[in-house]
Amino acid sequence: MARMHTRRRGSSGSDRPTVDEPPEWSDVDxxxxxxxxxxxxxxxxxxxxxxxxxxxxxxxxxxxxxxxxxxxxxxxxxxxxNDATDDLPEDLRNLFERAVRLREHMDEHPGDAQNKRALQNTESKVRRLVEYYRGDVLAEDFKYTYSVAQRLLEE
The missing domain is CATH 1.10.10 (Arc Repressor Mutant, subunit A)
Incomplete structure (x- = not known):
C-alpha cells in the first residue's frame, strides 16, 4: 500500500511472530x-x-x-x-507537537516551501485523527486550530 503523502510504497518489514502465550523464560506476575x-x-x-x-x-x-x-x-x-491516562492520546499529542513546531518555524521562515508542505501534511493528518477520536476522546464540537493545539500542549 502506498504511503499517505508520497508516491512511494514504503519498506517492508518483519512481522511479530504469532504467539498465544508468553515465553517460558518470562514468568513475571x-x-x-x-x-x-x-x-x-x-x-x-x-x-x-x-x-x-x-x-x-x-x-x-x-x-x-x-x-x-x-x-x-x-x-x-x-x-x-488505574486512571493514569493523559487528556490526549499519544499519537494525537505527537502530531500536535509537530504541527506547533512547524508553525513556529514557518513564522520565522515564511519562504520555506518544503516545511510549508510538511505543515500542510501534518495538519491533514491531525484533522483526520481528530475525526477518528471525535465523540469518544474529544468533544463532539472539537475543531483543530493552531491556538487550540498550543493550549492543549501547555496543559
Whole structure:
C-alpha cells in the first residue's frame, strides 16, 4: 500500500511472530507488570515508552516481551483502569507537537516551501485523527486550530 503523502510504497518489514502465550523464560506476575506500568506512567512516560522499558528493563530484572500476552490487557487499558491516562492520546499529542513546531518555524521562515508542505501534511493528518477520536476522546464540537493545539500542549 502506498504511503499517505508520497508516491512511494514504503519498506517492508518483519512481522511479530504469532504467539498465544508468553515465553517460558518470562514468568513475571501480571499484577507486578500492572504496578510497573502505573509507576512508569506516573513518572511521565508515554504508553509506547512504557512498552519499550518493560521490554528492555523488565519487572524485577525479568524482561516482558509483550504486555498483552503477559497480562491479557494492553498498556493503555491498564492505564485507563488505574486512571493514569493523559487528556490526549499519544499519537494525537505527537502530531500536535509537530504541527506547533512547524508553525513556529514557518513564522520565522515564511519562504520555506518544503516545511510549508510538511505543515500542510501534518495538519491533514491531525484533522483526520481528530475525526477518528471525535465523540469518544474529544468533544463532539472539537475543531483543530493552531491556538487550540498550543493550549492543549501547555496543559
Amino acid at each position: 501480571a499484577d507486578a507488570i500492572e504496578e510497573r506500568v502505573v509507576d512508569l506512567a506516573e513518572q511521565g512516560h508515554d504508553p509506547s515508552q512504557i512498552g519499550m522499558k518493560l521490554r528492555d528493563e523488565g519487572v524485577q530484572g525479568t524482561p516482558v516481551p509483550n504486555v498483552k500476552l503477559a497480562t491479557g490487557k494492553k498498556v493503555t487499558e491498564i492505564l485507563e483502569e
